[in-house]
Structures are given as C-alpha cells and as structure tokens.
Amino acid sequence: MLFALFMLAALVLTGAVWLLDIFYLRKVRAEGKAESWVVEYSKSFFPVILAVFMIRSFLVEPFKIPSGSMMPTLLVGDFILVNKHTYGLRVPILNNTFFEMNHPQRGEVMVFRYPQDPSMDYIKRVVGLPGDRIEYRDKHLVINGQPLEVGLDGDYEYVAPGLNRIAAKLYKETLGAHKHDILLVDDAPVIDGEVIVPPGHYFVMGDNRDNSNDSRFWGFVPENNIVGKAFMIWWNFDNFGRIGDTIK
Incomplete structure (x- = not known):
C-alpha cells in the first residue's frame, strides 16, 4: 500500500508539472530557451509512471x-x-x-x-x-x-x-x-x-x-x-x- 501511495504521489506531481508546462510555462518561456530539468524529467517519467500505476492497479x-x-x-x-x-x-x-x-x-x-x-x-x-x-x-x-x-x-x-x-x-x-x-x-x-x-x-x-x-x-x-x-x-x-x- 505504501508503494501505491508513492506511485500515486509521483504520478500527480509529474502530471501536474507536465500540465503546467502545456498551459503556462511554454507560453512564457523565451524562444529557443531549453526546458528546465524539472519539466524535462516530468514529461519523460509521467507516461512510464502512469503505465506502471495502471498495470499494478487493475491488471x-x-x-x-x-x-x-x-x-x-x-x-x-x-x-x-x-x-x-x-x-x-x-x-x-x-x-x-x-x-x-x-x-x-x-x-x-x-x-x-x-x-x-x-x-x-x-x-x-x-x-x-x-x-x-x-x-x-x-x-x-x-x-x-x-x-x-x-x-x-x-x-x-x-x-x-x-x-x-x-x-x-x-x-x-x-x-x-x-x-x-x-x-x-x-x-x-x-x-x-x-x-x-x-x-x-x-x-x-x-x-x-x-x-x-x-x-x-x-x-x-x-x-x-x-x-x-x-x-x-x-x-x-x-x-x-x-x-x-x-x-x-
């Protein structure tokens, strides 16, 4: 159960950063400026965490x-x-x-x-x-x-x-x-x-x-x-x- 809570917290955190980037950060980011490491890692890990969470929860x-x-x-x-x-x-x-x-x-x-x-x-x-x-x-x-x-x-x-x-x-x-x-x-x-x-x-x-x-x-x-x-x-x-x- 503790691992499931950890997975849910990681899922919410990375998903929130990804959504924040879609609706706000990329609009205010200077053209040509690289994404911050927080955004980059969140966008990379969110799909993986989501897949693992869904498999463990329902399969x-x-x-x-x-x-x-x-x-x-x-x-x-x-x-x-x-x-x-x-x-x-x-x-x-x-x-x-x-x-x-x-x-x-x-x-x-x-x-x-x-x-x-x-x-x-x-x-x-x-x-x-x-x-x-x-x-x-x-x-x-x-x-x-x-x-x-x-x-x-x-x-x-x-x-x-x-x-x-x-x-x-x-x-x-x-x-x-x-x-x-x-x-x-x-x-x-x-x-x-x-x-x-x-x-x-x-x-x-x-x-x-x-x-x-x-x-x-x-x-x-x-x-x-x-x-x-x-x-x-x-x-x-x-x-x-x-x-x-x-x-x-």
Whole structure:
C-alpha cells in the first residue's frame, strides 16, 4: 500500500508539472530557451509512471513472499504475480470495488490487506465464504458439517527462523475445486474452534497450518481488504525451477 501511495504521489506531481508546462510555462518561456530539468524529467517519467500505476492497479501486481506460512505451496523468497481484476476492479488506494466481477472461492490463494494493519499485505488460502460454518478440530477442517478430504503424502522438513529444523507431515487436502498441499506438525499445539463467517467477510488460513498467523487468531478478512488472486511464481533467486509455476 505504501508503494501505491508513492506511485500515486509521483504520478500527480509529474502530471501536474507536465500540465503546467502545456498551459503556462511554454507560453512564457523565451524562444529557443531549453526546458528546465524539472519539466524535462516530468514529461519523460509521467507516461512510464502512469503505465506502471495502471498495470499494478487493475491488471497484475508483483509481491514477494516474506514468511513460511504458506509452505509448501509458497516458499520464502518466491516472487509471485497477483491478478488484480479477478475479484472485480477497485479504486486504487481506497480499494473500494467499482466494477464487481467474481468473488473469492474456497481453495483460492488470496492477497489482502491485513485487517489489523491495512498497510501490510498478507497472503493466505480462502477456507470459508460468507455464511459458512468453519470448524477446526484436531487439526482437521470441517466446513458446513462436511470434513475435508485429506490424505497423508509423506514427510517434510524445513528450516524455520532461528535455524530450527522442523519435521512436519505433508498432506493433500481437497478444498472446493482445489487439491493442494498442507503441512502439519504432530507435536504442535492443537487450536480448536468453530465460527460462522459473517456477510462480506472471508475466513483464511495458511497451508503451513501450525505456523501461520491467520483467521484463527485475528478473525475475518473484509471484502474491502481484498487485493487479488495469486496465480503464478515469476521468480525465485534460490530455486530457478520454481519460475513459472502456477499457484494451486
């Protein structure tokens, strides 16, 4: 969000200088006199800033994965692309929808503004839709009374912050139309609970279920906080093989 504000400020500033030159400065400038460096740079950068701002606001926006809460689907250091129009077109910065299209579906990976600090962007998987009853019992999800299909798929080890090696179990979980991987740690604390998702809100969870700060702790994601749908990994400095992978 801070970068978007910076882009908007740069867009307004360079555009204002360009318009000032069109309607005033060039009329009073002595014939043959060169433009000032402010005018020259503003006229050069305004179209570029405008193009980048429009693409990031309405088409796609890049993000970097900062934590392991979405492992094994997304790894720390993955650079991903987020579709900004899947869930409708939104007013830049304000994020209010002005052209409604689709709504988030169970199993989709979504970027949103963290409800407790909207200046931060979070990424999680959509688990509950408005009106859903979500139960989490013994590390298993039950949605509207129906337990999700989950199957063990082997062991998985990773290094957590502090160089702690974590031994987890890898499972295949079917959530809506999406079949994806999740991680569970046998000796991690069990967090049980049951909630009903209110209208205009979504319940989200990380795929690394025992190492994710998500709706189980801070509640629901309001519709106006949605940024877009994550769909592709476009870069990873440590693992080139992940480049181009779709996000399932």
